[in-house]
Amino acid sequence: MHRRFLIPILLLMASVWAVAQDAAESEEGRFQTRYSVEAIDDATFYGNLSAPLPTVLNQVLLEPAFGVRERNRWNFTSSLIGLTATYSDTSTQLRVRETYGGLSAGDFDFTVGRKMVLWGTGYAFSAAGVLDPPRMPTNPTDRLNVNEGRDMIKADWIHGTQAISAAWSTAALAPAGTSLHDTTAFRYNVLVRGFDTSLIAGHDRGGDSFGGLTFTRVVGQAWEVHGEAVWREQAAVLLGAKYTVSGTTFIGEFYTAPNIPCYRDPGVSATAGRQHYGFFSAGKARLRERAGWKEWGVSGSIVANLDDQSYTGVFDASRWFGNHFSSYVHLEVPRGSTTSEYGSAPYSTATSVGIRFQL
Amino acid sequence: MSNVNCFLRWYLILFLTGLLLASAWVCRAATPGKADAEALLKQSDRFRNGWPSYVVHVKITDFEAGRPDEEHLYEVSQKGTEKTYVEFLSPREKGEHLLMLGDDMWVYLPDTSRPVRITPLERLTGDASNGDVARTNYAADYSPVYLRTEKVGTVECYVLDLTAKRKGATYQRILYWLRAEDTRPVKAEFYLTSGKHIKSATFDEYGLSDGQMVLQRLTLYDEILHNSHSVLEYSGATPRALPDKLFYQGRADRF
Numbered sequence: 001m002h003r004r005f006l007i008p009i010l011l012l013m014a015s016v017w018a019v020a021q022d023a024a025e026s027e028e029g030r031f032q033t034r035y036s037v038e039a040i041d042d043a044t045f046y047g048n049l050s051a052p053l054p055t056v057l058n059q060v061l062l063e064p065a066f067g068v069r070e071r072n073r074w075n076f077t078s079s080l081i082g083l084t085a086t087y088s089d090t091s092t093q094l095r096v097r098e099t100y101g102g103l104s105a106g107d108f109d110f111t112v113g114r115k116m117v118l119w120g121t122g123y124a125f126s127a128a129g130v131l132d133p134p135r136m137p138t139n140p141t142d143r144l145n146v147n148e149g150r151d152m153i154k155a156d157w158i159h160g161t162q163a164i165s166a167a168w169s170t171a172a173l174a175p176a177g178t179s180l181h182d183t184t185a186f187r188y189n190v191l192v193r194g195f196d197t198s199l200i201a202g203h204d205r206g207g208d209s210f211g212g213l214t215f216t217r218v219v220g221q222a223w224e225v226h227g228e229a230v231w232r233e234q235a236a237v238l239l240g241a242k243y244t245v246s247g248t249t250f251i252g253e254f255y256t257a258p259n260i261p262c263y264r265d266p267g268v269s270a271t272a273g274r275q276h277y278g279f280f281s282a283g284k285a286r287l288r289e290r291a292g293w294k295e296w297g298v299s300g301s302i303v304a305n306l307d308d309q310s311y312t313g314v315f316d317a318s319r320w321f322g323n324h325f326s327s328y329v330h331l332e333v334p335r336g337s338t339t340s341e342y343g344s345a346p347y348s349t350a351t352s353v354g355i356r357f358q359l
Numbered sequence: 360m361s362n363v364n365c366f367l368r369w370y371l372i373l374f375l376t377g378l379l380l381a382s383a384w385v386c387r388a389a390t391p392g393k394a395d396a397e398a399l400l401k402q403s404d405r406f407r408n409g410w411p412s413y414v415v416h417v418k419i420t421d422f423e424a425g426r427p428d429e430e431h432l433y434e435v436s437q438k439g440t441e442k443t444y445v446e447f448l449s450p451r452e453k454g455e456h457l458l459m460l461g462d463d464m465w466v467y468l469p470d471t472s473r474p475v476r477i478t479p480l481e482r483l484t485g486d487a488s489n490g491d492v493a494r495t496n497y498a499a500d501y502s503p504v505y506l507r508t509e510k511v512g513t514v515e516c517y518v519l520d521l522t523a524k525r526k527g528a529t530y531q532r533i534l535y536w537l538r539a540e541d542t543r544p545v546k547a548e549f550y551l552t553s554g555k556h557i558k559s560a561t562f563d564e565y566g567l568s569d570g571q572m573v574l575q576r577l578t579l580y581d582e583i584l585h586n587s588h589s590v591l592e593y594s595g596a597t598p599r600a601l602p603d604k605l606f607y608q609g610r611a612d613r614f
Contacts, residue, residue, distance in 0.1 A: 036453045065454075118473045129473075156610075158610070161607065191463065194462065196609075198609070216476050218463065221552070323450050
């Protein structure tokens with residue numbers, strides 16, 4: 001059979017299957033909807049700027065999200081970002097974080113559209129997350145929710161605790177200035193003896209092929225370990241662990257990757273060779289044990305380039321006011337020589353303060 | 360005459376032996392052994408998990424120093440004793456969800472870069488922990504031993520001592536009071552591996568939902584800080600056919 005007919009026929013068969021299942025199933029709340037709206041006003045103050053730039057960046061973000069699901073068959077999800085940034089001038093953008101439709105039929109799921117895929121297991125770094133949004137070790141939680149998904153067609157076969165996924169992602173609709181390629185990727189994920197393990201393989205059009213392995217595992221009462229090993233021209237390895245004690249969570253990661261374009265950070269020279277990184281964070285989501293501090297959350301982290309011995313220290317504090325409002329402080333302190341990865345930042349401190357509304 | 364005496368003597372012996380055996384049987388029935396404790400625990404689980412596959416809404420209100428402090432809303436989907444999926448619905452947690460598969464648990468946070476594996480200790484955070492919401496089939500998680508019969512107020516209760524039999528269990532030990540009349544849970548005390556009494560619970564209200572008598576209100580008391588408690592209100596419990604795919608650990612997009 002000609003390959004171009006295969007996908008439409010598969011989709012048609014899945015639709016017929018879904019309709020047949022609809023008819024057989026009893027009525028129980030046909031549509032389910034979910035929505036959320038988030039508004040953030042964030043001001044970042046740069047200390048000791050080494051370039052003639054404004055010292056304050058103000059960003060106002062409005063992030064509506066909506067999802068509708070028809071039983072367990074069809075679904076549509078959209079999440080947008082409206083961003084107004086005032087720095088040397090004022091600019092307004094509308095970004096599509098995710099917008100995709102899905103069809104679920106038997107053991108198969110089909111998805112078309114822009115979607116966030118999270119295949120990597122690293123917290124601050126990832127080599128195996130070939131379709132994931134980029135990780136920023138100084139901001140691994142994407143605190144302003146500005147990451148965008150990849151435009152893709154994806155099919156998943158899910159059976160129990162194992163799944164096979166096939167995805168084709170186009171770079172044609174990617175934001176200008178990104179270095180994405182059209183990517184074809186496959187993943188087999190299985191939970192066996194507590195190991196959540198994945199095998200990943202794929203190819204970037206006009207680029208290279210890659211293959212890798214990821215895992216996570218809980219050990220004892222307080223430890224979680226995770227890792228990735230990927231071959232892409234050369235080996236990239238991530239090993240990490242999380243430890244919990246008295247409600248405080250510690251995360252440590254070691255990451256090494258070849259200095260090739262898909263792994264290279266902007267501050268690293270193309271001639272610098274293989275890079276090695278360390279990451280450590282400690283955080284407590286809620287200071288429950290201290291009277292009056294229950295609404296507070298604090299965390300601190302450090303990310304270091306072990307080759308040029310530069311690092312950035314990061315401190316976060318947040319406080320909730322009722323069920324809808326919160327405020328936060330995010331502080332970044334880069335250190336190192338002016339030619340190093342983190343030391344080359346044009347400021348000595350970046351302090352962000354903001355207020356967030358969630359509905 | 361001697362024949363009559365002999366007959367009466369044998370009759371008396373048989374009567375007393377029968378009485379003794381009957382008493383022993385009655386006493387055995389009144390004080391359940393290991394097998395009975397397991398049966399009691401299984402029966403009591405039906406008050407918290409009315410159907411093999413169902414959905415229920417849970418509203419948790421936290422109280423600090425007696426005053427309502429925070430509210431959290433969850434939709435809990437449960438299939439069998441091994442699969443639970445919890446969707447967080449309150450504004451400050453929207454987009455988060457929790458998955459329990461046997462001994463393993465994941466939390467999906469919209470602001471982290473991946474599904475996060477939850478360690479057993481992380482299940483204990485807060486007055487109402489992840490485990491309190493997601494792991495309610497005690498017969499699957501704990502080995503029970505019958506301790507005694509005891510009155511809680513005016514209610515006659517069986518007291519069971521539950522010990523964790525698998526690593527996925529939320530607590531190491533639970534003292535569990537079940538109403539003797541129908542085995543519905545009345546109160547519980549929760550202990551850590553260290554032996555520390557961490558929480559207590561009272562099972563306050565039951566009601567009919569879709570023809571099944573199920574728990575509708577539970578209060579959890581913090582035994583460490585003592586000044587806080589959480590009220591869990593269960594509503595809209597309905598049997599529902601849930602697809603296995605809902606419980607697949609790699610599916611980070613839940614809607």
